[in-house]
Amino acid sequence: MTKKKFSSKKRAIDAALERIRTNRSDNHNAIEIANGIINGKLEELARGITLIESERLSDRPLAQLLLQEIKSFIEEKSHxxxxxxxxxxxxxxxxxxxxxxxxxxxxxxxxxxxxxxxxxxxxxxxxxxxxxxxxxxxxxxxxxxxxxxxxxxxxxxxxxxxxxxxxxxxxxxxxxxxxxxxxxxxxxxxxxxxxxxxxxxxxxxxxxxxxxxxxxxxxxxxxxxxxxxxxxxxxxxxxxxxxxxxxxxxxxxxxxxxxxxxxxxxxxxxxxxxxxxxxxxxxxxxxxxxxxxxxxxSKQRANQNSDRMTTHARDLLLAQKMDNPKSALLWNKLQLEVTRGTRSAFSAAWDWVNSDSDK
Ligand SMILES: Nc1nc2c(ncn2[C@@H]2O[C@H](COP(=O)(O)OP(=O)(O)O)[C@@H](O)[C@H]2O)c(=O)[nH]1
Ligand SMILES: [Mg+2]
CATH class of the missing domain: 3.40.50.300 (P-loop containing nucleotide triphosphate hydrolases)
Structure with a gap:
């Protein structure tokens, strides 16, 4: 195995281990917060809301688990x-x-x-x-x-x-x-x-x-x-x-x-x-x-839920791409061109979305 291949494999293993590690503690935390909320603990409710309000991308997995936990509780227990x-x-x-x-x-x-x-x-x-x-x-x-x-x-x-x-x-x-x-x-x-x-x-x-x-x-x-x-x-x-x-x-x-x-x-x-x-x-x-x-x-609530999925997906995709420094840099560059009027907004968005952040 070449040195380059080896280091990329090691990185992948490290990433996987990190995922397992964080998921475990996330799961645990999400259940804890969800239980607190369901049992009417105000500090847990405040904590949960702070978590979902967080703009940090790294908080999203836990926020997602918490909301899923709450959802299954509501469904299973006829809350x-x-x-x-x-x-x-x-x-x-x-x-x-x-x-x-x-x-x-x-x-x-x-x-x-x-x-x-x-x-x-x-x-x-x-x-x-x-x-x-x-x-x-x-x-x-x-x-x-x-x-x-x-x-x-x-x-x-x-x-x-x-x-x-x-x-x-x-x-x-x-x-x-x-x-x-x-x-x-x-x-x-x-x-x-x-x-x-x-x-x-x-x-x-x-x-x-x-x-x-x-x-x-x-x-x-x-x-x-x-x-x-x-x-x-x-x-x-x-x-x-x-x-x-x-x-x-x-x-x-x-x-x-x-x-x-x-x-x-x-x-x-x-x-x-x-x-x-x-x-x-x-x-x-x-x-x-x-x-x-x-x-x-029920029709209105169903429509709202479906719209929320779109909103969240859009929000997550944008945040995920923006989280990459190269993408963020390219965004700024393209935005400047758009504000200067040297490039159309659509073409800038197209280029940005299709840009490969790894390059
Ligand atoms: N006369 C009168 N004044 C009110 C009433 N409701 C609110 N106010 C006053 O209007 C101002 C603005 O109220 P606020 O509730 O802060 O408005 P908000 O900015 O829309 O949240 C305050 O000085 C209130 O005391 C009302 O029903 N009658
Ligand atoms: Mg007000």
Whole structure:
């Protein structure tokens, strides 16, 4: 055997041994974390979410094992999370009152006997290094409830990363016994779509009296909503909110019917005095019931699962290729050419995807 061949064989053996070694400990860890989560241990739930949020490629095998472990537990044991969980998305521009709304909704759901988890795609976490939710300036009351779990997702540059993490965090929270999962989004472009794709009922919060342009509301977002809530309908705002609600009711007639087949309600609410909240909870319950009967509920979840597979695969392939220094270097070079306008984006992507990282 030549020296070169020998060293490449040795490398292959080392790699195989390393795989066996890490897989063993991964398996062990994944079972440990999964068991902790299923038994309602909060520190294990937080640990699990941190693991799936990790941007490190080397954390992915363990994250994958953990999610698989959770999945098989849910299937084998007819775990309660399979039976009755409702995922609620809340969107609207910053300042519309999403966090305040969620706190009240969460407290009311707990009073009704539910266990509530709040996940957020929080744009401030990068700036502050922590999170606004963690500061407890909002949701103070909810945060101290035994049946509440509040966890902001870290804002990442790659929205795909945030979406991946939050989607899977929903699953972990359900496995931990939380049956009402609320996901707060921020009012910027893609995050609404990402959240829409991970929840059952998507609620859009609006402010009364302000025009669509002022609110930064694009038609596409209105079309994604299952429920429209004109928020802060209290004090001097009541009349303005009522007229905004009417304007939306009129406008919705012109929209194509939603894929769920159920018409979109426009409701008024205040999270300061609590008005409209019981109606909102009733509407969410009613949509849940109707969609389960019509089959939309399971169809939507099935579609979401299938889309998630595509998202994850894309994310993993890109991350895996980017993990190679040569590929990363080539990426930068090609990107420069694309931004300079000397090469088409498609041809750059083609070359990059087809480049051999080993050369
Ligand atoms: N009048 C009124 N103010 C509200 C209501 N909900 C929230 N606010 C206020 O609106 C501001 C923004 O609320 P926040 O929940 O942080 O909004 P977010 O950025 O959408 O999460 C805060 O000063 C809240 O006290 C409401 O129902 N009525
Ligand atoms: Mg907020």
């Amino acid at each position: 309660y999370s399979q039976i009755d969980t409702v995922r609620i998305g809340i969107t609207g521009i910053p300042g519309v009152g999403k966090s305040t709304f969620i706190e009240r909704l969460g407290l009311d759901l707990i009073k009704e006997g539910h266990r509530v988890a709040v996940l957020a795609v929080d744009p401030s976490s990068k700036r502050t290094g922590g999170s606004i939710l963690g500061d407890k300036t909002r949701m103070d009351e909810l945060a101290v409830q035994e049946n509440a779990f509040i966890r902001p997702s870290p804002a990442s540059d790659a929205l795909g990363g945030v979406a991946r993490a939050t989607m899977e965090a929903v699953i972990l929270c359900e496995a931990a016994g939380y049956n009402r999962i609320i996901v707060e989004t921020v009012g910027v472009g893609q995050s609404e779509t990402a959240v829409r794709e991970m929840v059952d009922v998507f609620c859009l919060l609006l402010i009364g009296g302000a025009g669509d342009e002022v609110q930064g509301i694009k038609r596409g977002i209105v079309e994604m909503a299952d429920l429209i809530i004109v928020h802060k309908s209290d004090g001097d705002n009541i009349a303005a909110c009522a007229s905004t609600a009417q304007a939306y009711i009129n406008a919705l007639h012109l929209f194509p019917p939603p894929p769920s087949g159920e018409k979109v309600d426009v409701l008024l609410a205040s999270s300061i005095d609590g008005s409209g909240h019981s109606q909102i909870r009733e509407e969410i319950d009613s949509l849940t019931k109707l969609w389960k009967e019509s089959g939309w509920w």
